[in-house]
Amino acid sequence: MSVASLRRSRTGETPALRVSFEFFPPKSDEMEEALWGSIKRLEPLSPDFVSVTYGAGGSTRERTHATVARIVNETTLKPAAHLTCVSATRDEVREVVRDYWAAGVRHIVALRGDPAGGLGAAYAPTPGGYGDTAELVADIRAIGDFEISVSAYPERHPESPSLAADIDTLKRKVEAGATRAITQFFFDNEHYLRYLDHVRAAGIDIPIVPGIVPVQNFRQTAGFAKRTGASVPAWLAGRFDGLDDDPATRKLVAAAVAAEQVLDLVDRGVVDFHFYTMNKADLVYAICHLLGLRPAMQQAAA
Numbered sequence: 048m049s050v051a052s053l054r055r056s057r058t059g060e061t062p063a064l065r066v067s068f069e070f071f072p073p074k075s076d077e078m079e080e081a082l083w084g085s086i087k088r089l090e091p092l093s094p095d096f097v098s099v100t101y102g103a104g105g106s107t108r109e110r111t112h113a114t115v116a117r118i119v120n121e122t123t124l125k126p127a128a129h130l131t132c133v134s135a136t137r138d139e140v141r142e143v144v145r146d147y148w149a150a151g152v153r154h155i156v157a158l159r160g161d162p163a164g165g166l167g168a169a170y171a172p173t174p175g176g177y178g179d180t181a182e183l184v185a186d187i188r189a190i191g192d193f194e195i196s197v198s199a200y201p202e203r204h205p206e207s208p209s210l211a212a213d214i215d216t217l218k219r220k221v222e223a224g225a226t227r228a229i230t231q232f233f234f235d236n237e238h239y240l241r242y243l244d245h246v247r248a249a250g251i252d253i254p255i256v257p258g259i260v261p262v263q264n265f266r267q268t269a270g271f272a273k274r275t276g277a278s279v280p281a282w283l284a285g286r287f288d289g290l291d292d293d294p295a296t297r298k299l300v301a302a303a304v305a306a307e308q309v310l311d312l313v314d315r316g317v318v319d320f321h322f323y324t325m326n327k328a329d330l331v332y333a334i335c336h337l338l339g340l341r342p343a344m345q346q347a348a349a
């Protein structure tokens with residue numbers, strides 16, 4: 048953590064920061080309760096938006112929709128619904144998009160999605176479906192005046208032959224109407240900053256919002272990183288070394304690691320952050336606090 052960051056976090060002189068939170072739709076009543084506990088805890092931080100993922104292979108269509116609808120009906124939050132091209136025809140996807148519009152949703156996170164066979168299987172469009180994400184983005188744009196976020200990969204998507212090919216994919220998505228990109232998570236900020244240079248050099252000027260994953264469980268996160276092409280630096284493994292049976296210390300270390308990462312990005316001029324919450328509020332809440340965010344009521348009283 049730099050001295051500048053420490054000084055800023057002590058004095059509260061942070062620039063205006065915007066955060067967003069990502070959740071996944073619950074599979075059981077117990078998970079539903081945990082999700083809503085987290086949403087309610089994070090709501091007073093007035094995020095720019097909260098997004099709800101779409102299960103691999105389109106497996107959570109109804110649950111994603113139900114969670115997004117509940118956010119519209121029961122909170123002050125602006126939801127963004129994730130939507131993928133997998134296992135659906137264009138007509139089916141268009142119907143989902145129109146339903147979202149009718150429900151008051153104005154933000155879609157448009158993705159190709161992982162094939163029904165899981166990560167690593169080759170993507171093949173469903174007959175009558177979308178060939179790639181840019182086609183999906185263009186269709187959403189034609190249906191309504193949505194905000195459309197798409198993915199970006201600072202360390203390259205595992206299927207991509209090169210970073211240049213990856214950036215071409217992003218460019219096509221922007222030309223089709225994407226208004227924001229959210230990155231895959233990364234731990235070394237240099238990856239993000241170098242990627243940003245390449246993206247800007249390619250003439251792409253939409254916000255490229257860093258996706259931050261607080262390490263709730265190091266082994267799980269490292270496994271997920273391996274599958275998605277994100278590298279795990281040796282120093283990160285070192286920070287969690289020996290803490291497998293010590294959840295309390297692990298949590299403190301996780302908060303410190305994520306705070307170090309985001310405050311360094313703030314030092315380098317980043318003002319938007321997207322947090323992968325894993326439906327758990329505590330770490331994200333603590334990191335947002337360190338970023339200078341306070342509950343809306345507290346701000347109003349100040």
Ligand code: FAD
Nearest residue numbers: 100101103129158159160161179180198204207213229231
């Ligand atoms: P794209 O960015 O469209 O493409 C990824 C790569 O595939 C490209 O870089 C390129 O190498 C290759 N490619 C694609 N189209 C072409 C083409 N026409 N020609 C040549 N190469 C091509 N998955 C889910 O199932 N549900 C979710 O809710 C979800 N949310 C996500 C949110 C974020 C912020 C991120 C970063 C990822 C998310 N994912 C989600 C994962 C994502 O679906 C997978 O990474 C998937 O493998 C690629 O989808 P994409 O939209 O990122 O693909």
